[in-house]
Amino acid sequence: MNFQMKTWEDYQDAYQKSIEDPENFWAEIAQEFKWIKPWKKLLEWDFNDLQVSWFKGGKLNITENCLDRHVEHKPEQPAIIWEPNDPNEDVQVLTYKVLHDRVCRFANVLKMNGVEKGDRVCIYMPMIPELAIAVLACARIGAIHSVVFGGFSAQSISDRINDSACKVVITTDGAHRGAKLIPMKDTVDDALMNCPSVKKVIVSTRTRTPISMIKGRDVWWEEEIKKVTNECPPEVMDAEDPLFILYTSGSTGKPKGVVHTIGGYMVYTAYTFLNVFQYHPGDIYFCTADIGWITGHSYIIYGPLACGATTMMFEGIPTYPDAGRFWDIIEKHRVNTFYTAPTAIRSLMGFGDEYYKDKDLSSLRILGSVGEPINEEAWHWYHQEIGKGNCPITDTWWQTETGGIMIAPLPNITKTKPSFATLPLPGIQPILVDDQGNEIDGNGVNGNLCIKFPWPGMIRTTWGDHERCKKTYFSAYKGLYFTGDGCQRDEDGFYRITGRVDDVINVSGHRIGTAEVENAINMHTGVVESAVVGYPHDIKGQGIYAYVILEKSDHDAELTKRDILMTVSRIIGPIAKPDEIQFVSGLPKTRSGKIMRRILRKVACNELDTLGDTSTLLNPEIVDELIAGKK
Ligand code: WTA
Numbered sequence: 001m002n003f004q005m006k007t008w009e010d011y012q013d014a015y016q017k018s019i020e021d022p023e024n025f026w027a028e029i030a031q032e033f034k035w036i037k038p039w040k041k042l043l044e045w046d047f048n049d050l051q052v053s054w055f056k057g058g059k060l061n062i063t064e065n066c067l068d069r070h071v072e073h074k075p076e077q078p079a080i081i082w083e084p085n086d087p088n089e090d091v092q093v094l095t096y097k098v099l100h101d102r103v104c105r106f107a108n109v110l111k112m113n114g115v116e117k118g119d120r121v122c123i124y125m126p127m128i129p130e131l132a133i134a135v136l137a138c139a140r141i142g143a144i145h146s147v148v149f150g151g152f153s154a155q156s157i158s159d160r161i162n163d164s165a166c167k168v169v170i171t172t173d174g175a176h177r178g179a180k181l182i183p184m185k186d187t188v189d190d191a192l193m194n195c196p197s198v199k200k201v202i203v204s205t206r207t208r209t210p211i212s213m214i215k216g217r218d219v220w221w222e223e224e225i226k227k228v229t230n231e232c233p234p235e236v237m238d239a240e241d242p243l244f245i246l247y248t249s250g251s252t253g254k255p256k257g258v259v260h261t262i263g264g265y266m267v268y269t270a271y272t273f274l275n276v277f278q279y280h281p282g283d284i285y286f287c288t289a290d291i292g293w294i295t296g297h298s299y300i301i302y303g304p305l306a307c308g309a310t311t312m313m314f315e316g317i318p319t320y321p322d323a324g325r326f327w328d329i330i331e332k333h334r335v336n337t338f339y340t341a342p343t344a345i346r347s348l349m350g351f352g353d354e355y356y357k358d359k360d361l362s363s364l365r366i367l368g369s370v371g372e373p374i375n376e377e378a379w380h381w382y383h384q385e386i387g388k389g390n391c392p393i394t395d396t397w398w399q400t401e402t403g404g405i406m407i408a409p410l411p412n413i414t415k416t417k418p419s420f421a422t423l424p425l426p427g428i429q430p431i432l433v434d435d436q437g438n439e440i441d442g443n444g445v446n447g448n449l450c451i452k453f454p455w456p457g458m459i460r461t462t463w464g465d466h467e468r469c470k471k472t473y474f475s476a477y478k479g480l481y482f483t484g485d486g487c488q489r490d491e492d493g494f495y496r497i498t499g500r501v502d503d504v505i506n507v508s509g510h511r512i513g514t515a516e517v518e519n520a521i522n523m524h525t526g527v528v529e530s531a532v533v534g535y536p537h538d539i540k541g542q543g544i545y546a547y548v549i550l551e552k553s554d555h556d557a558e559l560t561k562r563d564i565l566m567t568v569s570r571i572i573g574p575i576a577k578p579d580e581i582q583f584v585s586g587l588p589k590t591r592s593g594k595i596m597r598r599i600l601r602k603v604a605c606n607e608l609d610t611l612g613d614t615s616t617l618l619n620p621e622i623v624d625e626l627i628a629g630k631k
Contacts, residue, residue: 037057055456082128082315083333087321147244150175185203269306284363369394369396370509417496444490449497517532517546544579
């Protein structure tokens with residue numbers, strides 16, 4: 001690939017060109033890929049009426065770019081190295097040739113089970129090679145994948161399946177997660193009680209736990225692949241055909257299905273992967289994310305494979321068998337680039353140096369961070385203790401909606417600064433605005449982070465509801481994409497993301513909408529009303545704080561709390577369980593009946609000095625009760 005920046009001058013030139021002549025800038029990059037038919041119009045866009053298209057008229061298949069292209073000249077190079085949950089189990093190495101064969105074979109299985117171009121396929125699997133194969137097999141035949149993170153509940157799965165009317169579900173019997181066995185198929189069975197669109201379930205074997213297999217609906221992966229060949233020509237796709245749907249939480253309502261399209265997403269994830277990780281042929285790259293989130297889609301599967309890289313997949317968790325597991329993996333596989341989340345860093349930092357001091361981490365060259373703000377202490381520990389002071393940290397800011405990394409330092413090129421994502425990548429035009437939408441010029445300022453010009457990897461729509469996409473992202477500030485994040489631009493023009501300014505909480509790098517958690521809590525019998533806010537949490541970044549009004553006051557508080565937690569687990573999943581629940585007799589409301597979240601946040605965060613004026617509330621007396629009842 002001919003688009004790697006190598007020096008500060010390269011970056012400045014690329015950035016300049018991307019602003020002055022975006023069409024030619026992206027055309028030159030896109031030409032590096034294999035197109036079945038060239039595009040007719042590089043870019044058309046309108047942020048007011050939300051229409052964005054890149055590479056219009058171009059025909060391609062992303063798997064031809066991620067697989068066939070590399071099989072031609074390096075069939076034996078590892079594409080995926082898979083590290084199992086149990087370190088004593090065998091590692092699997094899938095070369096480009098092997099991965100290509102397995103993807104084609106499984107693509108034929110999908111076809112045999114009735115999946116056609118444009119159909120939606122739900123994938124609910126642990127981090128095993130079959131997950132990557134399933135994703136790529138969908139792309140091979142032009143089916144739209146909707147991966148649901150393995151930690152979500154049956155209810156969440158069925159909501160997602162129904163929203164996009166998935167025809168097929170791909171899952172496993174069970175999953176290994178540390179010492180635990182997770183019953184994946186059972187959860188899928190529960191989800192499917194209420195999913196009329198699903199005709200087939202394809203089950204891969206991982207744990208050999210007993211499961212139910214329903215005649216006519218459920219089939220085994222291992223048996224199906226014996227019935228087909230490994231010949232599967234790539235489906236000819238339009239650049240703007242959807243590649244996948246990925247559900248993500250916002251301020252209001254149920255999670256939205258963010259839609260990414262093939263051409264732009266491919267070009268953008270490959271461009272950003274090659275540059276942000278300064279990938280060189282032969283490097284071993286390890287991203288610890290789960291493929292159930294956008295980071296796994298873009299930077300375990302598509303970006304690395306589009307660049308012909310070697311990407312690792314890890315099935316387990318950082319603390320199994322002990323808190324040295326990541327460092328063991330780095331030593332064992334001689335990992336060069338390591339990309340993880342601040343939550344993992346903070347948690348591993350807390351276990352002390354006995355887990356890494358005797359490990360050989362000398363293969364590391366570049367460290368990455370993603371998903372939430374990284375605090376300075378964690379940044380320095382990562383830099384000194386893991387990188388031994390020699391590895392630049394690339395703090396990458398981006399979102400499910402942006403498809404790929406937007407603001408990040410280029411290792412060994414851009415100066416780094418702890419807790420700063422630093423500078424926008426070429427093609428990205430960030431601006432800060434005040435609450436009225438006026439642009440905030442100059443440096444040394446704070447504001448709401450927006451993007452004013454399209455980039456190839458951006459969201460195109462939300463599945464089944466284009467208006468919602470327009471309203472959520474393009475109507476807060478006219479003509480701008482609004483990120484939902486607050487941001488500082490310092491004296492040097494460097495960007496530092498300060499966190500969400502909307503009703504989204506970032507818990508361990510997972511996005512959770514406060515409204516979603518409130519709805520789940522309100523499902524519990526006996527709950528009258530609830531309000532959920534985020535508060536600072538040492539490890540998770542943010543914790544979930546719930547204020548709950550119960551119908552009766554003579555309850556067993558501990559038991560009721562546990563029941564509420566169980567309810568939230570059932571409705572959303574364990575990741576959305578509140579860390580604190582406070583029972584209250586009322587919530588602070590304005591005279592028009594709106595909950596004053598600002599006050600709830602201040603109390604949860606212990607910022608009592610800056611509570612502000614509470615006298616205009618409908619029920620000012622409630623504030624003292626909130627403060628008194630807080631732990
Ligand atoms: C936050 C994850 C600070 C941010 C790729 C964003 C970050 C949300 C960073 C998106 C970072 C992500 N520094 N905050 N480097 N990266 N965020 O959709 O609030 O799961 O809006 O995408 O995570 O989360 P999402």
